[in-house]
Amino acid sequence: MKRILIILLTFMIMSLQAQKGKGFTLGFTSAHSNAVVQDKNFYLLTAIQKNEAVRRLLENDLILKSIYEKQQKEIEGQVIVFKDSLKSLISSYQFKEGVLKNISKRLEVLIHENQFFQDFVNDNLRTSGAYENFKNESDAQLLIKAWELCATGMNQISSVYGAGEAPQYAVIDSVSYDVKSNFYKGAVVMWSDFLQHAKQKESRLFFQPALDFSLALLYMNHRDEAARYEPLAENENKKAIAHLKNINFDTYAYSSILVLGNGPENYQDRLSAVGKLNLQLGVLEYQSKKAPILIVSGGHAHPFRTSFCEAIEMKKELMEMYKIPEENILIDPHARHTTTNLRNATRLLVLNQVSITKPILVVTNSSHSSYLGNKIFAARCMSEFGYLPAIQLKRLSDTTIEFLPKIESLHQNPIDPLDP
Structure with a gap:
């Protein structure tokens, strides 16, 4: 791993000059800005992190814990074998359709089994307005739709600001770098490695790796406009x-x-x-x-x-x-x-x-x-x-x-x- 990162760092330094002179004003993102970006995009995930009872329920649930651990291993494996393309690494952070639906099904079971989880939906999600378009749904369906919206958003961020796919409004919203450059490939791999080893002990929530990676990609690309x-x-x-x-x-x-x-x-x-x-x-x-x-x-x-x-x-x-x-x-x-x-x-x-x-x-x-x-x-x-x-x-x-x-x-x- 150490040798891989040294090689990538070398590529980054060699290509750093190529990033200069593009005329872009680099934004500054503070810890406050990162929190605002998360809250505005993923209110559900912030609310879960801040609610101790709900957070512990989701961290300790065996099915969700298994999904978390499996994704962690896949991400780590992709960093170790990384060669030239970011595609596989980016994919390891994304929620595939089957996994996304399994999480939704598990959330539905948990909300029916735990009254405090239902209270969380009513006291936090409904009153926030963040999911106002789902207000006519049942508690379980509101939770599921909010979760699937967050998951789709994280997948979108990693596709656009990680893999360089064109967003809906590509002229103004695209990735800030050449995703094929050694500089950017090295940056993404090293950020992934950092997140895996420095942050994974902070939380074992099933969505944490994808959330951390999504926020890191926006930060790397100076796309803090929301904050x-x-x-x-x-x-x-x-x-x-x-x-x-x-x-x-x-x-x-x-x-x-x-x-x-x-x-x-x-x-x-x-x-x-x-x-x-x-x-x-x-x-x-x-x-x-x-x-x-x-x-x-x-x-x-x-x-x-x-x-x-x-x-x-x-x-x-x-x-x-x-x-x-x-x-x-x-x-x-x-x-x-x-x-x-x-x-x-x-x-x-x-x-x-x-x-x-x-x-x-x-x-x-x-x-x-x-x-x-x-x-x-x-x-x-x-x-x-x-x-x-x-x-x-x-x-x-x-x-x-x-x-x-x-x-x-x-x-x-x-x-x-x-x-x-």
């Missing part, structure tokens, strides 16, 4: 959230005006020409007193691994160019797509106790608005989320549409780990 700017309520949104309690929303037609982003396609511009137009359109609606607050939405999406956060830059522009008070601007610095623009805006309203029984006004350029109001967009939401984050009401103009937010927007989506 950036958190906690928002104590940072960028602090003034606006404090101001919300002073607003009489009954005097406005809409709870908020959501201005969609349109990211630049170069590494110099903070905002694109169309993005600036979207802001102008939103300001006109705000000045007409349609709503008391503006929500600007857009993350570190365009171009690939940009250092600029679109929502941050939109907020700056609103304050500097249009003199909008900071207390009237909420930002969503995480959205990477039109679907999550709507979903994340709804989350902001719910989490800050703004009623979602009042519609929001969504503002964007005519081309984007036309797509937003199309059935294709609604179908895309159903395909990617399994629900509609908001219901379209009226189109008021070629740049404005009324939407009614839906509580299902709280539902986690680890299939998109950069903005789950």
Whole structure:
């Protein structure tokens, strides 16, 4: 093993220079960031880790323990015999269909046998909103669906950020390195070796190896987007959230005006020409007193691994160019797509106790608005989320549409780990 790691380290050093000069801004991920990334993607797994009774039940169950030990041996074996391809090593961390279903079956047995496990589902999972789209399921089915969603998310992370498979939005969400390079192969193998020997004593939960590996891959690839700017309520949104309690929303037609982003396609511009137009359109609606607050939405999406956060830059522009008070601007610095623009805006309203029984006004350029109001967009939401984050009401103009937010927007989506 020592000789293998020395060889891999040598390859990494030789190819390190090749990684320089690509123009990427390397992110910083703290322990706090790693915890936020886990909580946002895998609330179920965090909740299990923090509940002593449930954690001990799952660690000591003979069937789940056997699954854990078998996977550990497979991973260790792949590291020892590693030659050139990461495919087998990555595969050893993933939950195959048969194993995934066996875990689901065992969880179903355990929840029926243990009242405290049922209480855990009701007191933790249901109240969290993290699995809001499963709220009509029985306790056992909610648990199983939440588990299978987490497992699918971990499999997706290892496929994309370990093996380099193309994600759904490959242009902006792909792996950060050349997965065929000796540098990256060496990094993945050494991280795997570290996780196996340094961390396996911390927990023997059946999902721990895959979870640790998934988080390590995101960390290695500087893909901590889900954690950036958190906690928002104590940072960028602090003034606006404090101001919300002073607003009489009954005097406005809409709870908020959501201005969609349109990211630049170069590494110099903070905002694109169309993005600036979207802001102008939103300001006109705000000045007409349609709503008391503006929500600007857009993350570190365009171009690939940009250092600029679109929502941050939109907020700056609103304050500097249009003199909008900071207390009237909420930002969503995480959205990477039109679907999550709507979903994340709804989350902001719910989490800050703004009623979602009042519609929001969504503002964007005519081309984007036309797509937003199309059935294709609604179908895309159903395909990617399994629900509609908001219901379209009226189109008021070629740049404005009324939407009614839906509580299902709280539902986690680890299939998109950069903005789950």
